[in-house]
Amino acid sequence: MKKKVFILGLGLIGASLCRAIKNPSIELFGWDHSAETREIALEVGLVDQITSIEEAKQMDIIILAVPVLASLSYLQVLAELPLKASVIVTDTGSTKNEVMKIAKELPFTFIGGHPMAGSHKSGVKAGNPNLFEEAYYILTPFEESDAVPLIELLTPTRAKFVVIEPEAHDEIVGVLSHLPHIVAAGLVRMSDSLSEEHPRATQLAAGGFRDITRIASSDPQMWTDILLTNRPTLLHLIEEWQNQMNQIKSNLLAKDQSAIYAFFDQAKQSRDLLPAKGRGAIPAFYDLYVDILDIVGAVAKVMTILSEADISIINLKIQETREDIFGVLELSFKNQNDLVKGQQMIEQADFHCRIRS
Numbered sequence: 001m002k003k004k005v006f007i008l009g010l011g012l013i014g015a016s017l018c019r020a021i022k023n024p025s026i027e028l029f030g031w032d033h034s035a036e037t038r039e040i041a042l043e044v045g046l047v048d049q050i051t052s053i054e055e056a057k058q059m060d061i062i063i064l065a066v067p068v069l070a071s072l073s074y075l076q077v078l079a080e081l082p083l084k085a086s087v088i089v090t091d092t093g094s095t096k097n098e099v100m101k102i103a104k105e106l107p108f109t110f111i112g113g114h115p116m117a118g119s120h121k122s123g124v125k126a127g128n129p130n131l132f133e134e135a136y137y138i139l140t141p142f143e144e145s146d147a148v149p150l151i152e153l154l155t156p157t158r159a160k161f162v163v164i165e166p167e168a169h170d171e172i173v174g175v176l177s178h179l180p181h182i183v184a185a186g187l188v189r190m191s192d193s194l195s196e197e198h199p200r201a202t203q204l205a206a207g208g209f210r211d212i213t214r215i216a217s218s219d220p221q222m223w224t225d226i227l228l229t230n231r232p233t234l235l236h237l238i239e240e241w242q243n244q245m246n247q248i249k250s251n252l253l254a255k256d257q258s259a260i261y262a263f264f265d266q267a268k269q270s271r272d273l274l275p276a277k278g279r280g281a282i283p284a285f286y287d288l289y290v291d292i293l294d295i296v297g298a299v300a301k302v303m304t305i306l307s308e309a310d311i312s313i314i315n316l317k318i319q320e321t322r323e324d325i326f327g328v329l330e331l332s333f334k335n336q337n338d339l340v341k342g343q344q345m346i347e348q349a350d351f352h353c354r355i356r357s
């Protein structure tokens with residue numbers, strides 16, 4: 001008998017999981033509250049069938065891929081249904097402490113899950129079967145042996161499965177992912193008011209500022225839920241961040257040159273020791289910036305080079321932010337290998353390109 005797998009929420013994570021695990025040996029069911037998403041999911045063959053939450057009772061594995069607070073509500077609904085005794089329920093939420101507290105009371109096996117791969121894009125159309133490749137997939141089971149059938153199902157994602165305590169998970173991602181998202185959003189909000197005063201600021205924000213604040217483009221609903229379910233950790237981290245800002249502020253007030261130097265020097269030394277390879281808590285981006293002289297003909301030429309080398313890209317944008325003759329073509333690749341190969345091919349055709357804009 002085929003295993004019945006049910007994915008609730010067919011956005012970036014749900015759709016990517018479907019694309020990675022769908023195969024003839026399982027029967028894949030899906031649900032999303034958006035009728036349009038359900039339609040697309042069927043149309044593109046993401047799932048075998050669309051079904052409703054009531055049908056959870058016939059499923060072997062149920063995956064919640066909705067915003068964290070919606071997952072918590074679904075767990076209460078599932079707790080009222082006559083699920084199979086052997087069912088495994090998991091979520092994909094970016095916080096684990098709160099869901100695991102609720103899971104203690106549930107009448108079925110629950111395994112917290114967090115695939116640490118993502119994108120600033122969301123929705124069903126962003127689904128990508130390679131999204132989880134080489135990424136850490138955190139699991140927080142009560143019993144490690146419970147996770148075996150789930151890992152078996154998720155093996156085609158080619159993720160690296162790691163078991164971590166929920167509290168440790170939330171602290172780590174709080175520092176490495178949640179606080180940086182809050183800071184990025186704050187910086188972009190500051191630049192909004194700057195643009196009102198100095199209209200040129202938007203144009204100047206195109207390069208590095210746009211890069212370092214890229215994560216501020218993530219889905220606001222998802223981030224509201226993440227903050228509300230990692231509240232104690234984030235309140236503490238925001239206080240630590242304020243201490244850091246207060247430190248540099250008082251150094252600046254005192255014109256304390258050596259303290260200001262030390263602030264940056266310590267950060268540089270730690271930053272230089274961070275691992276350069278591998279995928280971490282924030283998705284990495286594989287972007288290449290190509291200077292374009294004659295936009296129409298040159299863009300087509302670059303695209304031909306890539307397609308002849310069988311290198312696909314996931315996004316393309318033309319920045320016209322520079323005041324000299326160049327436009328800049330921004331290409332986003334799927335992985336580091338494609339990026340390196342793409343850069344070599346494009347440079348061989350005498351285009352000037354670089355990894356940072």
Ligand code: NAP
Nearest residue numbers: 009011012013033065066067068070093094118119122123
């Ligand atoms: P997403 O692209 O916005 O997908 C979520 C999907 O669930 C959307 O189609 C959404 O529809 C739908 N949805 C929302 N509430 C629902 C409900 N109550 N019932 C049924 N469907 C509902 O978000 P995602 O990036 O896939 O995130 C899903 C989960 O994975 C979240 O818990 C998030 O914390 C976690 N996660 C995200 C990332 C990332 O980088 N994106 C990485 C790891 C883990 P509408 O958009 O129409 O509301």
